[in-house]
Amino acid sequence: MPKIVDHEERRAEIVAATMRVIERLGLDGATVREIAQEAGLSRSVLAHYFTNKAQILVTAHQTAFAAVRDRIAAQRAEIGDPVELLRVALEEAVPVDARRMLEANIDVAFWEFARHDPELRAIRLDSHLQAVEMWESMARDVQAAGSARDGIDVEAFGVETQLVIDGTSLQAVLFPEAMPPERQLAVVATHLRRVLRQ
Amino acid sequence: MPKIVDHEERRAEIVAATMRVIERLGLDGATVREIAQEAGLSRSVLAHYFTNKAQILVTAHQTAFAAVRDRIAAQRAEIGDPVELLRVALEEAVPVDARRMLEANIDVAFWEFARHDPELRAIRLDSHLQAVEMWESMARDVQAAGSARDGIDVEAFGVETQLVIDGTSLQAVLFPEAMPPERQLAVVATHLRRVLRQ
Numbered sequence: 001m002p003k004i005v006d007h008e009e010r011r012a013e014i015v016a017a018t019m020r021v022i023e024r025l026g027l028d029g030a031t032v033r034e035i036a037q038e039a040g041l042s043r044s045v046l047a048h049y050f051t052n053k054a055q056i057l058v059t060a061h062q063t064a065f066a067a068v069r070d071r072i073a074a075q076r077a078e079i080g081d082p083v084e085l086l087r088v089a090l091e092e093a094v095p096v097d098a099r100r101m102l103e104a105n106i107d108v109a110f111w112e113f114a115r116h117d118p119e120l121r122a123i124r125l126d127s128h129l130q131a132v133e134m135w136e137s138m139a140r141d142v143q144a145a146g147s148a149r150d151g152i153d154v155e156a157f158g159v160e161t162q163l164v165i166d167g168t169s170l171q172a173v174l175f176p177e178a179m180p181p182e183r184q185l186a187v188v189a190t191h192l193r194r195v196l197r198q
Numbered sequence: 199m200p201k202i203v204d205h206e207e208r209r210a211e212i213v214a215a216t217m218r219v220i221e222r223l224g225l226d227g228a229t230v231r232e233i234a235q236e237a238g239l240s241r242s243v244l245a246h247y248f249t250n251k252a253q254i255l256v257t258a259h260q261t262a263f264a265a266v267r268d269r270i271a272a273q274r275a276e277i278g279d280p281v282e283l284l285r286v287a288l289e290e291a292v293p294v295d296a297r298r299m300l301e302a303n304i305d306v307a308f309w310e311f312a313r314h315d316p317e318l319r320a321i322r323l324d325s326h327l328q329a330v331e332m333w334e335s336m337a338r339d340v341q342a343a344g345s346a347r348d349g350i351d352v353e354a355f356g357v358e359t360q361l362v363i364d365g366t367s368l369q370a371v372l373f374p375e376a377m378p379p380e381r382q383l384a385v386v387a388t389h390l391r392r393v394l395r396q
Contacts, residue, residue, distance in 0.1 A: 115307075170365070
């Protein structure tokens with residue numbers, strides 16, 4: 001089925017072109033026209049893949065979310081100590097460098113669209129619940145290793161971790177002067193200490 | 199100067215009408231036309247006060263922010279114990295009921311506009327810094343009363359408190375099924391424990 005292979009490959013190229021355009025022009029500049037030009041495709045060919053801003057944003061969200069998830073999965077495969085893994089994963093999830101700031105910008109923009117569109121909201125809720133579950137499972141590993149504070153509620157910790165990351169991302173995007181990288185790292189370090197045995 | 203008094207009074211009436219329209223129709227339905235009708239004014243009279251959506255939103259933000267600040271100031275005047283005051287103020291700042299959910303919706307919508315508009319961003323940054331300072335000062339009172347955990351960084355606690363409230367508001371607005379009132383109260387209770395001597 002060579003046609004399906006072509007479709008998948010082209011889709012991957014278009015996603016890569018989309019992320020390059022967002023990086024260069026910001027989300028507001030990432031129009032169907034700009035993405036077609038970056039990917040070297042006509043707008044009518046691109047229309048098979050994207051027809052509007054919401055679809056561009058869904059692709060950007062899923063790409064950025066998968067990138068964070070894959071980086072954390074790679075760390076999970078490498079780092080044996082669950083406390084160290086949780087520390088590294090928390091630092092991976094906040095926008096301390098340009099790449100992660102781009103991901104945070106995509107996320108904040110996605111919230112805006114999700115507030116107005118039930119389908120986008122459902123997509124974002126799904127990502128949210130996956131993230132909460134990942135944090136919860138990391139906290140369970142810390143607990144199983146005997147490193148957690150007595151009586152910690154790992155389910156609540158999962159919810160609160162994503163809340164801290166969302167709040168940090170929002171403030172870093174809107175008020176970078178008040179939420180610089182060193183402040184972000186202090187926030188996640190404090191959050192990590194909450195789960196650990198003293 | 200009766201003209202100035204009229205202007206101030208009319209402004210207050212228009213702000214009240216704006217909040218009633220937002221309550222009834224949501225932010226998206228709060229147009230200059232609807233607000234004029236609610237206030238019983240012609241659109242040309244209203245145009246002296248509001249000319250666009252951004253100005254409506256600034257008024258709604260400042261009204262909602264002042265409402266939270268005034269409620270907390272009233273509690274501050276009444277509640278002597280700084281730990282109890284901090285607990286009550288944290289519960290006042292999260293959207294556990296319809297009135298506070300309206301304020302949270304206004305806030306999330308304001309972030310969207312602030313991301314695109316430097317003037318609105320500056321207004322929102324000012325509110326943010328005032329809120330951070332208020333939480334910091336309440337934590338100092340807890341410390342002065344001898345109720346704080348040893349070595350607590352009250353400045354960091356101020357920043358983190360607003361971050362927890364922003365994250366809770368965002369998730370309650372976007373994912374009310376995942377952030378119901380009882381979860382919000384658990385989040386702020388956990389946050390409060392972080393500052394207290396065990």
